[in-house]
Amino acid sequence: MSVYDDRPWLAHYGEHQPAELVPQFPHALAMFEATVRRDPGGDAIRYFDGRLSFAELAALSDAFAVGLLERGFTPGERVALYLQNVPQYVIGLLGTWKAGGIAVNVNPMNRERELELLLRDSGATVLLTLEGLHRDVAAAVVGDTAVRTVLTTSELEYQTRGDARVFAGVERTGAADGAVDLAELLAAHRGQAPPPVSFTPGDTAVLTYTSGTTGPPKGAMNTHGNIVFNSQCYRHLCELGPDDVVLGVAPVFHITGLIGHVTVALLLGAPLVLTYRFEPSLVVDVIRAERPTFTVGAITVFIALLNAPNADRAAFASLRKIWSGGAPIPRSTIAAFEELTGTYIHNIYGLTETTSPSHGVPAHARAPVDEHSGAVSIGVPVSGTVARIVGDDGTELSPGEIGEVVISGPQVVEGYWNKPDETARAIPGGALHTGDVGYMDAEGWFYLVDRKKDQINASGYKVWPREVEDVLYEHPAVREAAVVGVPDDYRGETIKAFVSLRSGERVTEEELIAFARQRLAAYKIPRRVEFLDEIPKTVSGKLLRRELRERHATG
Structure with missing residues (x-):
């Protein structure tokens, strides 16, 4: 019998988790629609001094979808979101789904070559971007792609504070020739609703491109079912509810920001606090003002906050639910952050291909530390997920033996966009071979050693x-x-x-x-x-x- 059959990590979780995580919604848009019905007047997005309620977000995303459809957009087409952490990202994401489309996440740090590669690979027909990014980057490349419609917007929209720490030098310019101003499009179609759409859990919702640390970026096809499942995993693992306030420190175009910030907030009906870009002293001030309760981000975020000149215990008083993933967490940093703030940083682990978490440290647990290497455990598999450690020959290894982490579960993508060979190599039979090396201890806690190639x-x-x-x-x-x-x-x-x-x-x-x-x-x-x-x-x-x-x- 496999050493994994007894699922020893369930002792850390509670025996009834898998049943509780049976997907409640057929697609990701349904999570948002249920929240709008339940709490239309609640804050959906807080952006400096700006506020958007769930009803307002619904109206704006309806108008976005109608505007796309009137410009010839058809279900299944792709909309590239080339944006920072701004409300327009959420409007565009929901509006794309309402038009029957697939969103394509694009890193706003990408330059011409990188942007053109992603636009060509995805076949996106619509690009939503910031005015400055269009002027400095996108205008030079969209003509050589399938993009028919360019929508531009300003990071200064939806707020009036204009904090110089992130907005210095930014001015509204309006849409350039050949582009459509997003604000004008939304105003033109305000009050209109698109025809209803019907997605299955297996339909692709978002193309999220891998970071390219091992080769050219690949578009992971995150499905509606993947997103619904892992949004619920965050809710359960982190013990989140509608009274929580989500602080968006991770980039929303990244899988952590998409699921751990945007879609979990849509599911919960919790406010999502956005700050355009991550600037440590500004974020500390925003935490003081907005009193967020939950966030997830790379450990580098918390190192930066720890060293911000205005950081003190009082500033972080509300932020009691913190998880970190994407990079190893030094235990010295966990200790230093807890000493300053009083809050313990929980580990979480996942990949683009697992639609964010596959493992995590439950809310009321502390990660054990390997006594030999000092590595902090990445946690236990989230509910409904099977994680195995396999040797070079593919055989399953016993607790304590080091091998590759292989993950199966409802959050694993079906493959990469238009790359069947890459899919077969990385996700044979639906099991993701992560390339991460680690082991499981006798109690079911998982530890990472490193990447194979490093x-x-x-x-x-x-x-x-x-x-x-x-x-x-x-x-x-x-x-x-x-x-x-x-x-x-x-x-x-x-x-x-x-x-x-x-x-x-x-x-x-x-x-x-x-x-x-x-x-x-x-x-x-x-x-x-x-x-x-x-x-x-x-x-x-x-x-x-x-x-x-x-x-x-x-x-």
Whole structure:
């Protein structure tokens, strides 16, 4: 019998979770429609001093859908959302669904080449973007794609505060030639409703592109069923309800922001607090003002908040439900954040292909820490999910044995957009092979070791970067650390650390190496340390070790 058949993690969860998570809605739009009926006057979005109720959000997204349909949009077509964390993202997402379409999430940091690649790959016929992004990026590439309609909007809409920390230099310009102003389109169709749509759980709702850390981005087909299931997983794992207030610190175009902020708020009927971009001191002020209760984001977000000049315990008094995913959590950071705020950071784990969480630490639990490596557990599988550890030959491994994490469950996507070969390779038989290496302990808690491709081979010794990074994080001067293997004539590979320091702190390369020498075996000690202002990361907080290796190679 498989060691996983007894599901030991259910002891941490409660025995009746899977039944409670039977999908209540046939598609993601139905979650929102139920909330509008239940609480039409409640705040749906808080954007600085602006407010949109659920009824207003319903009217605006209706108008968006009607405007698309009048311009020849047909069900199944794609709408690219090239936006920051602004209310227009939610309007566009819901409006796309109401028109029978598929939303395409686009990173607003993408430049011409990257944007054109995603527009071409998705075949998007509509682009909704900010005026500045259209002027500086999109205008140069949309003519060579399938895009027929360009809608532009301003980040200054839906608020009047205009905080200089994020809006400095931003001005409303209106739609450029060839584009349609979103505000004008919504006003023209206000009060109109599109014809009803009917989705199945298996219909694609959003194309969310992978971060491209292992190759060209691929469009994961997150279905309506995936979104409904994992929105409910967040609700249950994090013990959320309509009285909660969701703080949107993760980018909404990323799977964590989409599910952990936008769709869970639509499901709960909870206000979603958006701040355009993440600026630590501004976010601290917003937390003071809006009193959010829940958020989820990369650990780099909480490191930044911890070091914000206006951060103190009083500011974080309301924020009692915090989860972090996307990158390893150093236990020293968890401890420092709890010391400042009084709130424990729970771990959560998932991928674009699992539509956000596959594992998490339940609300009233604390993650165990591996006594040998110091790794903090990523949690237990969320309800209805089977996670296995497999060896290189595909056989299932016993507790304590290290192998690849393989995930099956209602949140796993059916595949990648127009990439059947990539789908067959990564998700054979519906089981996602994550590329993450880890193990499960005897009580069902899961731990990550590292990515397969990031293992360092120094003089024949295998070194996982995570273990070295966790030690460096223990030094009081270190803000962030990333470790890679670099070529070495003698060892084949040797260990190099890239480090950014806390504000006002100083430490030398020799001092950090000596610090590591006291805590690690000789073959795990970094031989080189390079100091950077910022460690390169994806928007989800994953370390871009590839860029660090390239930086070393180019001197």
